[in-house]
Structure formats: structure tokens, C-alpha cells
Amino acid sequence: MRIVFIVILSLFPFAGLAVEPDEILSDPVLEERARVISKELRCVVCKNQDIDSSNAGVARDLRLLVRERLVTGDTNEEILAYIQARYGDFVLLKPPFKPETYLLWFAPPLLALISIIIGAMVLFKSRNRKVRCSLTASDEKEVAQILTAFGTGDNK
Numbered sequence: 001m002r003i004v005f006i007v008i009l010s011l012f013p014f015a016g017l018a019v020e021p022d023e024i025l026s027d028p029v030l031e032e033r034a035r036v037i038s039k040e041l042r043c044v045v046c047k048n049q050d051i052d053s054s055n056a057g058v059a060r061d062l063r064l065l066v067r068e069r070l071v072t073g074d075t076n077e078e079i080l081a082y083i084q085a086r087y088g089d090f091v092l093l094k095p096p097f098k099p100e101t102y103l104l105w106f107a108p109p110l111l112a113l114i115s116i117i118i119g120a121m122v123l124f125k126s127r128n129r130k131v132r133c134s135l136t137a138s139d140e141k142e143v144a145q146i147l148t149a150f151g152t153g154d155n156k
Contacts, residue, residue, distance in 0.1 A: 019052060023063055030070045037066050037076055041083060042093050050093060062091075 025031040038052035043059040051059040
């Protein structure tokens with residue numbers, strides 16, 4: 001029982017990787033390069049997941065394509081450029097900084113800034129809200145009469 005537990009724990013770090021055994025290259029240097037490249041490419045199905053950890057079919061195809069290009073002798077940059085040419089800037093987890101991708105780069109900080117401004121305005125307005133006045137003596141007398149009429153008031 002203890003051995004089974006140890007085996008399961010030893011395999012746990014690899015559970016997040018979707019690379020299947022038949023994809024792994026026999027050359028450890030090329031395989032390491034393939035893993036590095038795969039972590040820079042976005043799965044076009046899973047959106048914010050790299051192809052190294054995605055189980056989608058297209059991610060598998062991209063992993064195989066990366067390994068195929070590595071075996072032919074392409075550099076990391078050539079492989080990334082090739083895949084970017086086929087799938088566009090979206091396939092890169094870190095898209096290039098150019099006019100077509102400004103929205104990708106500036107939208108998150110801009111939305112955060114707008115949220116902070118709106119939150120500050122709401123807090124500022126709630127802080128400046130007038131404090132409601134307490135009841136006047138005649139109002140208190142009227143409330144006391146109503147409560148006594150319903151039998152819930154203090155019997156003074």
C-alpha cells in the first residue's frame with residue numbers, strides 16, 4: 001500500500017502535462033527545446049493555456065508540428081515565426097507589441113484603472129452622504145402611539 005502511495009505521489013508533478021509518450025522526442029535536448037517552445041504557444045481552443053498542458057486535439061497537432069520542425073533543424077525563432085504565420089499573433093502567449101495588438105496590451109490596465117476610478121467615486125459619494133436626522137419629539141410620540149396601538153410598545 002505504501003509503495004502505491006509513493007508511486008502516485010511521484011507521478012503527481014507530471015499530471016498537469018498533456019504531452020503524451022508517443023510525442024516525446026528521443027533526443028533530450030530537442031525535447032527540452034520543444035517544451036520551451038510549447039510553453040510560449042497558446043492553445044487556440046483552450047484560450048489561456050499553453051499547448052504543453054492542453055489536452056485539445058489542435059494542441060497535440062501543434063506539439064507534433066513543433067517537434068517535427070525541431071527534427072528538421074529549425075531554430076526556436078523559426079518555429080515560432082512559422083506557427084505565428086499560420087495562426088496569427090493570437091497563438092503566442094506573449095503577442096508582439098504592435099498596433100494590431102495594442103488592445104491586448106492596454107485593455108487590462110485600462111479596465112483596472114476605470115474600475116479603481118469608479119470604486120473611488122462610489123466610496124467618495126457614500127462618505128459625503130448626509131447623515132439622517134433623528135426623529136423629532138412629535139415623531140417619537142406618534143411612533144410610540146402606533147406601537148402601543150399594536151400592543152408592542154413600552155407600557156410607560
